[in-house]
Amino acid sequence: MRFFSVATLAALAFVPPAGAALNVVASTEDLADLTRQVGGDRVKVESISRGYQDPHYVEAKPSFILKLAKADLLVVVGRELEIGWLPPLIQQSRNARIQVGADGYLDASLTAKILEIPTTQITRAMGDVHPLGNPHYWLDPGNGRRVAKAIVDKLSRMAPADAAYFASRYADFDKRLGEAEKRWDAMLAPYKGLKIVTYHRSWPNFADRFGLDVIGYVEPRPGIPPSPGHTIDLIAEMKRQGVKILLVEPYFDLKTPNSIGRETSAKVLVMLPSVGGEKEITDYIKLFDYDLGLLVAAIKETGAK
Amino acid sequence: MRNVSWAPGLLLAVGGVLALPAAVTAAGQAPTVAPTTASAGDDVGELRRELESLRQDYASRVAALEARLLALEGSQAQAPAPAPAPSPATQTAGASKIFNPDIAAIGNFVGAAGQSPGGGEPSLNMQEAELSFQAVVDPYARADFFVTLGPDEVALEEGYITFPTLPGGLLTKIGKMRDAFGKVNGQHPHTLPFVDRPLVSTNLTGGEDGLADAGISVARLIPNPWLFLEATGQVYQGNSAVFQAPTRGDLAYVGYLRAYQDIGESTNIDLGGSIAYGHNGITADTTTRLIGADATLRWKPLRRSIYTHFLARGELTWSRTGAADGPFDAVGGYGYLEYQFGRRWTAGVRYDNSERAEEPGLRDEGGSFIVTYKPSEFSLVRAQYRRTSFAGEASPANALLFQFLFAIGAHGAHPF
Numbered sequence: 001m002r003f004f005s006v007a008t009l010a011a012l013a014f015v016p017p018a019g020a021a022l023n024v025v026a027s028t029e030d031l032a033d034l035t036r037q038v039g040g041d042r043v044k045v046e047s048i049s050r051g052y053q054d055p056h057y058v059e060a061k062p063s064f065i066l067k068l069a070k071a072d073l074l075v076v077v078g079r080e081l082e083i084g085w086l087p088p089l090i091q092q093s094r095n096a097r098i099q100v101g102a103d104g105y106l107d108a109s110l111t112a113k114i115l116e117i118p119t120t121q122i123t124r125a126m127g128d129v130h131p132l133g134n135p136h137y138w139l140d141p142g143n144g145r146r147v148a149k150a151i152v153d154k155l156s157r158m159a160p161a162d163a164a165y166f167a168s169r170y171a172d173f174d175k176r177l178g179e180a181e182k183r184w185d186a187m188l189a190p191y192k193g194l195k196i197v198t199y200h201r202s203w204p205n206f207a208d209r210f211g212l213d214v215i216g217y218v219e220p221r222p223g224i225p226p227s228p229g230h231t232i233d234l235i236a237e238m239k240r241q242g243v244k245i246l247l248v249e250p251y252f253d254l255k256t257p258n259s260i261g262r263e264t265s266a267k268v269l270v271m272l273p274s275v276g277g278e279k280e281i282t283d284y285i286k287l288f289d290y291d292l293g294l295l296v297a298a299i300k301e302t303g304a305k
Numbered sequence: 306m307r308n309v310s311w312a313p314g315l316l317l318a319v320g321g322v323l324a325l326p327a328a329v330t331a332a333g334q335a336p337t338v339a340p341t342t343a344s345a346g347d348d349v350g351e352l353r354r355e356l357e358s359l360r361q362d363y364a365s366r367v368a369a370l371e372a373r374l375l376a377l378e379g380s381q382a383q384a385p386a387p388a389p390a391p392s393p394a395t396q397t398a399g400a401s402k403i404f405n406p407d408i409a410a411i412g413n414f415v416g417a418a419g420q421s422p423g424g425g426e427p428s429l430n431m432q433e434a435e436l437s438f439q440a441v442v443d444p445y446a447r448a449d450f451f452v453t454l455g456p457d458e459v460a461l462e463e464g465y466i467t468f469p470t471l472p473g474g475l476l477t478k479i480g481k482m483r484d485a486f487g488k489v490n491g492q493h494p495h496t497l498p499f500v501d502r503p504l505v506s507t508n509l510t511g512g513e514d515g516l517a518d519a520g521i522s523v524a525r526l527i528p529n530p531w532l533f534l535e536a537t538g539q540v541y542q543g544n545s546a547v548f549q550a551p552t553r554g555d556l557a558y559v560g561y562l563r564a565y566q567d568i569g570e571s572t573n574i575d576l577g578g579s580i581a582y583g584h585n586g587i588t589a590d591t592t593t594r595l596i597g598a599d600a601t602l603r604w605k606p607l608r609r610s611i612y613t614h615f616l617a618r619g620e621l622t623w624s625r626t627g628a629a630d631g632p633f634d635a636v637g638g639y640g641y642l643e644y645q646f647g648r649r650w651t652a653g654v655r656y657d658n659s660e661r662a663e664e665p666g667l668r669d670e671g672g673s674f675i676v677t678y679k680p681s682e683f684s685l686v687r688a689q690y691r692r693t694s695f696a697g698e699a700s701p702a703n704a705l706l707f708q709f710l711f712a713i714g715a716h717g718a719h720p721f
Contacts, residue, residue: 050570053607060721061573062533062565069474069526084719091447094526096470101444124683124713224681225648251608253648 022159025071025098027082028055029276030138031108031147033284035075037173038152042162048089051276054251056128056223060085068093071104073158075151078109081135103158109135111150112143115204127221139273140205141181144284148173180285184210187296194304197238197266198247199257202273210292215241218248218257226256238264244304245295247271267298406440406448409714411495419704421693426501426706431456433494439715442466451493462493463517476524484516484545485524485537485561486579487597487620489639496720498616498643498677500689500706504657504669505637509624510595511546516581518545518557533565541583547593549586557583575601591627593662616643626662635660651677657693667696682719684711 024045026032032047039045046067049058055077068074068089076082090099097104109132117133137143152170156163192211199218207214216237220230237243238260246266248257254268261268271291275281281290298304413433417426438450447469451462465480483491489506494513502512510516520541527534539559543550548557559581567573579597584590598621605614621638637659645651653675661667671693679685687708694701 050607054611057611057719059605059610060718061567062535062563062575063567063573065526066533080716083716085721088718088721091467091469092476094470094474094476099470100441124681128682251611253609253612 022072022155023070024073024075025067026075027077027086028138028274030144030274030284030287031075031077033275034144034148035151037284038148038166038169039155040165040169042159042165043155047276051272051274051281052250052278054249055081055274056084058082058085060088064089065092068098069095071095071098073104073106073154074098075106075108077135077138078107079114079132079135079137080130106150106154108147108150109133109137111146112137113140113146113205115208116201127219128223134201134204136202136273137205139203140209141177141184141288142209143205145174145177177285180288184288184292187292191296191299194245194299195241195243196245196247197234197243197260199249199252202249203247203271206291215243218246218260231256231260235260235263238266244302245269245298249273250277265302267302267304269294269298271295404440406438407715409437409712409717411435411437411710411712413495414709415500416707417704420702421704425704435462435493435495437715437717445470474525478522481519482517482522482539484518484541484559484581485522485539486510486516486559486581486595487577487599487622488601488618489620490515495710495712498641498651498653499655499673499675500687500708501691503620503639503655503659504671504693505620505622505639505659508659508661508669509622509635509637514546516545516547516559518542518548520557531566533563535563537561537563543583547581547585547595548583550584551586551589555584557581571606572602572604575603585626587626587628591629593627594625596623597621612645612648614643614645617641624662628663633663633665635662635665649679651679653677661696664696669696670694683713684709
């Protein structure tokens with residue numbers, strides 16, 4: 001009898017009482033912040049990966065299983081970004097609500113604008129090509145808005161009583177993002193078509209949105225570390241095209257980018273692809289404020305065009 | 306889309322089959338009908354009428370089919386543009402292929418030089434090719450199959466169904482599995498950080514095949530405010546390298562308790578205690594009891610997670626083997642340290658020490674240096690220098706092992 005009551009208590013501990021905040025787990029801090037933006041105090045949000053971490057190589061730590069076990073909603077980037085670590089976590093969560101295909105599983109990419117969807121046969125000779133398209137789509141504020149909308153729709157279905165609250169939060173976020181976009185467009189307006197090089201293929205949506213032209217990558221192929229031959233070719237190409245800006249994600253080694261920078265007198269910028277990549281980047285809008293501020297300052301410094 | 310694309314072809318084929326007899330009868334019957342005598346005139350007239358009606362019938366059918374064909378072609382040409390982000394899978398694969406399991410093949414090639422007891426590893430050996438098939442079964446379960454093709458045998462390494470969301474948080478597996486006894490026993494050869502298995506595995510827990518059997522496994526999280534705690538209970542048939550059931554009722558039992566705790570975001574501790582018990586088949590009522598303890602410390606700084614990590618792991622196993630001439634006690638273990646010093650480079654060192662299960666007092670001891678180079682996530686090259694002092698041998702055996710591992714197919718989860 002005593003065991004039974006302990007077991008019952010334990011089981012009850014996993015069921016959220018009615019009216020309580022929804023427990024949301026997001027695979028990245030960007031999705032966590034977008035959920036916070038629209039969910040306000042009616043949701044409790046946690047992220048699995050940190051903003052300064054390579055989201056392809058998160059470890060499937062058992063402590064994440066505990067977070068997932070009590071989640072009402074799991075928001076994932078999708079496009080196989082999390083394929084190396086999320087499936088075993090979901091399976092071991094013992095949580096029926098967040099299994100793939102269940103109501104509490106939201107693939108944020110489904111309503112986003114996805115670039116680089118392969119149209120021909122792909123093989124691993126091309127490196128870590130994502131067969132379902134580039135998963136770094138959140139770096140276009142338009143996609144941030146689309147994802148926020150998808151989250152609002154999902155939250156409203158899960159907690160219909162709070163639907164009006166979520167809708168007003170979304171309207172406010174939409175307005176603030178719209179104002180910020182005007183500001184960002186004005187910042188970047190003089191530099192349309194600016195040629196840049198990036199370390200990994202993390203920035204196609206960002207470049208597309210802000211009119212940048214990515215002419216090469218430090219990685220010879222996605223996910224493959226730099227090779228001397230490719231680096232020499234890249235340096236020659238950067239010199240030929242006068243590229244002065246090189247973007248590096250915070251989780252990559254700076255040795256090769258710095259030597260490319262010295263050879264080409266390009267500025268090496270550690271740009272942050274995610275919220276939380278630096279302490280001051282506390283939300284989705286500040287992420288673009290930070291990155292675009294860094295970029296424009298570097299353009300002015302190097303006279304890049 | 307796919308249905309529409311073959312529909313015109315099918316219609317053409319059906320139309321052709323329908324039209325063909327008409328042409329054949331028209332061409333073949335007319336000459337034979339013409340030279341008949343006048344007395345057969347009524348028959349000829351009847352035949353002509355039948356032929357005419359047949360021709361009209363076919364003509365109208367072919368016309369109807371052509372009209373449908375045109376309509377279909379038209380609708381295909383004006384088909385709405387695909388959805389903004391269609392999944393390529395639905396474009397390139399047939400509907401039935403979508404439900405094919407994720408398939409991967411992993412090759413494990415091992416070479417050896419130097420001395421090993423009893424001949425040891427072959428000089429050049431395609432040790433195994435592992436095929437995996439993994440998919441969701443239905444809304445309630447998933448299934449995983451791992452088939453190994455060795456030089457001399459084909460075996461089901463594992464094959465089980467998993468129910469991840471049963472009531473009560475019971476993660477249930479049914480099928481053939483590697484027993485949840487410690488860390489190394491559960492690992493497939495290609496996920497081990499060394500070429501061979503530690504001496505304690507070879508001496509006490511069944512070596513390469515390890516403890517693997519058909520049975521049922523249930524695992525539950527034990528809620529508590531402090532750490533990750535998971536208890537696993539398993540019941541097996543009793544047919545593995547250690548356990549042999551003399552009669553059907555002599556099942557083998559395995560229990561595993563795992564505790565895990567993060568110490569900051571880079572470091573964590575993983576502790577486990579295992580017990581396995583079952584008949585060993587030496588006599589009708591002798592049993593073997595195994596007790597295991599494992600401890601792992603991991604360090605991996607998140608900002609540099611793809612470049613460096615450190616791992617320290619130790620496992621101890623106590624074995625008590627019942628036999629006609631009394632139970633034999635044996636203890637063994639290994640300690641392993643691993644450090645990643647480049648994006649593609651990892652170095653490790655292992656210390657082995659183990660008694661033999663049924664030969665009390667005989668103790669083997671050894672050490673290994675291991676270097677691993679990973680060109681990508683999907684292949685690796687590994688070299689291992691191993692020095693072992695086998696009980697009863699005059700001088701230590703030195704061996705150099707090397708390994709090529711290569712994987713194709715579906716992207717599996719990264720090991721943790």
